[in-house]
Amino acid sequence: MTATTTPDRPTALVTGAGRGIGRAIVLRLAQEGYACVVVDLDADAAEKVAAEVGGRAVGLDVTDSTAVSELAVTITRLDALVNNAGIFPPAPIAEVPLEQFRAVMDVNVLGPLNLIQAFLPQLGAARGAVVNIASTAAKAPVPGTAAYSPSKAALISLTKLCAVELASTGVRFNAIGPGGVQTEGTASVSADPEREARFNALLPVGRRALPDDIADVVPFLVGPDARYVTGQVIYVDGGLTESTISFLRAAQRG
Template sequence: MTSNPDVTRRTADSPGSGGLAGRTAVVTGGSGGIGSAIVRALARQGVTVAVADTDEQAEALACEVGGFAVVGDLTDPEMPGRLVDQVTERTGSLDILVNAAGIQVRTAAVDISAEDWDRLVSINLTAAYRLVQAAAKPLAAIGGSIVNIVSLSADRAVPGIVPYGATKAALLQLTKGLAVELGPSGIRVNAVAPGYVTTAMTAAVLDQPDFRERVLTRVPLGRLADGGDIADVVAFLASDAARYMTGTVLPVDGGYSIT
């Protein structure tokens, strides 16, 4: 995309700089552990949120926060375009895209099935890529923001989730490349790399007392994260307070990555 001179750049002197009220966001994986926290964090700041997920929980959450749900399977190549069209037709604009949809398969890398590999890549990487393609034009029209949820495993080897880490590494690199290509159009692209977060996806390991204790010994802040710890950083990156940040990957891990 090329530079868009019609974009009104938000600056530190803008009224309500840093505020998000009145904007529209899409959050994929919106009814998941981290995704639902992001939906609630944005809604608390006055954002109209489209909760995108595959189950009926998306409807309930959207009702709770005063947004709306778009239920569908992001592995369907046509779903990203339909999602963006529904949002822009309903609200007139799209300011924020949060790619939080993701799955994890715990197995040795050499043992993962072809079906599980394809599903990991489709949900964790391809869906995010297609959504950016679909959302780029409306985001450029308003100088919008994209935030991708990656993982600390994107740049370190974690036995048992190597294929998952590979998809997150690819999403991290996509974040940086898109920041370069979309920056002239006024679109900022950043990522958040959570550490260990208490969600349904991590319960299988974090509910094991020995594993949990080993993790906690490496977290200087002495506790695991919850979805809200991640969501508040996402809201910051989406806001005008981060208006000069793009291509950034912020670890939100309580210090785990430095020990």
């Protein structure tokens, strides 16, 4: 791979950026003036998003440490790393095959660690920031998604550990916990209009999030205004994780 140097512009790398929340983050960071490296398992999807912002597309699996190390050699400046790639295959916890559980932990936890390890020198040199895209599932487990909730809880713990252990590098580490977001990955969840209306009625803000609702929080966390913010989680969930009362009232109404 040839070296790519973008020393004059802040650079951001976003994983799982070929669609959904990751794509929205790329579009928003590009608006803010970042040169974007668009990483996705789906190389064609990454190409399309990169073309939208004049960025660089990279097709790779975030769990592939060789591919990630080779990529790191080609990126001399990195100001923002957004670990967004994540998977959420359904499975009952009583029966989930250990292999499937491991695969989810691999992508959702070891993937971000892989990227952090590979890009720490560049991030440190830039006094940059990492944002890990976790989930409200870390706080309020989602039955039927097996490793998903534990993986996001582990990702938050990893974020906090890095914030503390790696503080001397000058890199800040924070997480965002989205609630329900309308993306290609969750299209089937919001497909039934009646079920969607019931869900929205229980949410304090009254609607499922759009990818931009999540993406718009990222520039703050990676930018200078958050210079004293590290080891934190911002739940961007329309009040979902604080709205137990809505569910109690709904149950009382019957």
